[in-house]
Structures are given as structure tokens and as C-alpha cells.
Amino acid sequence: MQEKLEKIKQEALDSLESIKEKDALEKWHTIYLGRNSAVMEVFKSLGTLSKEEKPLVGKAANLVKVALEAASQAKEAILEAQQISESLSKEKIDITLPGRRAVRGRLHPTNQTLREIYRIFGDMGFQIYRSREVETDLMNFQLLNFPPHHPARDMQDTFFIRSEEDRGENPLLLRTHTSPGQIHAMREHTSKYQEDPPPVRIILPGMCYRYEQITSRSEVQFNQVEGLAVGKGITFQDLKGTLSNFARRMFGQAAKTRFRASHFPFTEPSAEMDVGCFLCGGKGCSVCKEAGWLEILGCGMVHPIVLENGGFDPELYSGFAFGMGPERITMMRHHIEDIRYFWTNDLRFLEQF
């Protein structure tokens, strides 16, 4: 029996020697230590042995079993170490290679234009005032001197927050322009002073919303940059000088500007400012519709009623205001033909800027 056990052990160890993979080791385990293995058969046969033989054979079989188990564990450790060193050498990282460059994002073209606008007006002493996008009818229209039945208030160009039935006296709406920010800013400013508030010079950027047909020239959502300067002795000359200077810095020193009489409820007098067409230089082309000029903003002297609504005494104070569309300006700077590109999130468009 001793001899037989020795043979079993030797055979098992020999077979273990040649094993190179974990799968094979598992199989080996079943064959040499499993329930039907030769060692186990010896244990099973102990009952048939004599009283004297039983403990001797039992002990010897156990020694074989323990030896085989130890050998298998040692093998397992070797295989594991081999696997690790193999994968380390196979997947070696070459630290001398340059790293993979992270894709660099960039500012949306409108934001690039906005920042340019901030810089230009910042140089002229204007601060940025941020105002809410959800407004009341009072702020968006009434306090800006819109007459009660002005068409801008119609369903046609306004997104109301509530349905018509429970809209009430002073409905909430998405602002249709940045002009209501003028009232917020003036009130916040003038409420800090008992009398003689110091002058205000601000620009008010942000999103506006109009319920209208989407075309290559108009979107339902767009940015505006409003401007407001109020103080003592501010005249139309200041307006013209400030805005012409803006146009030269935005479109180049040679940029020509022209002011046309216009109408807005919150300014008097009102004007629209055009710049000479960048494409034809004023000769007339398809971009400027043969006019030689492109309209870039509305402006005017702040209406006395609006000054009063903002807490300024119109007898003592005057001011000018303007409103422009940065998407429009971006279209002109980069010759973009369709305003809808700004909201389609198409990288082929965005990556060009």
C-alpha cells in the first residue's frame, strides 16, 4: 500500500510539473484530489483493512493528500505570478510617447461676439447688469411705455407662462427683449439714494424669446445686448459717439455708420443704426439687399416716462439706450447665412469658430 501511495504521489507531481494554465490546474485537482481520485479511493478502502494496517495506511494517505494540496497551491501561486508579469510586459506603457491630447472645446460663436461686446463697452465704462428672463407684463411692456394694445403683446410674439384663462392682470411671460432690465437696473440704483443718484452706464445681455415663425433671419430664442446710460446732460451726441465708436471697434476702423429715424415706445427720439455692408463696401449686394447698409441696432433717448418709472427725475436727467442682437452681429462678422445654425448644436458649424 505504501508503495502504491508513493506511486500515486509521484505520478501526480509529475503531471503537475507540466501544467502551464489555471484551467489545466483545475482539471488536475479533480483528477488527483477529487472525490474519485486514487488517494480518495485509498481512504474509502480503509474499512476493509485490518486494525493494525488501518492507522498506518490512513496516515500515509493523508500525508500524500496534504503534499499534493501544498504542491497545487504552490503551482497556483506560480501561475498567477506568471500571468501578472506576462500582462505587464505585454501591455507595457511607453512613458516616452507624448500623451493623447484632450480635445479642446471652444466658446460658442455668439459668446465670442458677446465677450467682444463686453470688452468694447467695458473700455467705455459700462458695467454688465444681468436681469431675469421671466418677466411680468408690467416690466416687459407697461413700464416701458408700450400702449395697451401694442401688437408686440399679442400671442403672435409673446410666450406667456400661464394659459389665457388664469393669466390674470399682470401675466408672466418670457421676456421679448432685454429692455425690461432697464427698469430693474434703474430702480435698484435710484432706490439707494435719497436724491441726486449718480449716473448709470450699463449693458444688459441675455436671452429673449418671441413666438414667431422661424426663418433664416429670425429665431424664437436669441440674445440681445441692451445698453443704458443715464445722467445729467446726456445728449444724442453721446449716443452717436458711443455707438459709432462701438461699430468701429467691432467691425474695423473703416466701418461707416448711419442713423435712421425710427420708432420705439421707450425712446424719443428713436433711431436705427446701420453699418456699411462688409461684403460690397456699400455698393449694394445680395447680403445687404442692394442697400449698401446693414441694420445692427435700435436706439434712442430714453423716454421721460421710462426715466420716471426707473426713479429718475426726467427734468434733471436724460439718457440714451440701445438694443442689438449678437447673433445678427456674429452673422455679419462671419458671413453666416442662416440664424438657425446657432441652435442646431452641429459641430461641423461650431468648430469653424
Ligand code: DAH
Ligand atoms: N427692445 C428693442 C427690440 O427688442 C430693441 C431696442 C431698441 C432697445 C431701441 C433699446 C432701444 O434700448 O433704445 O426690438
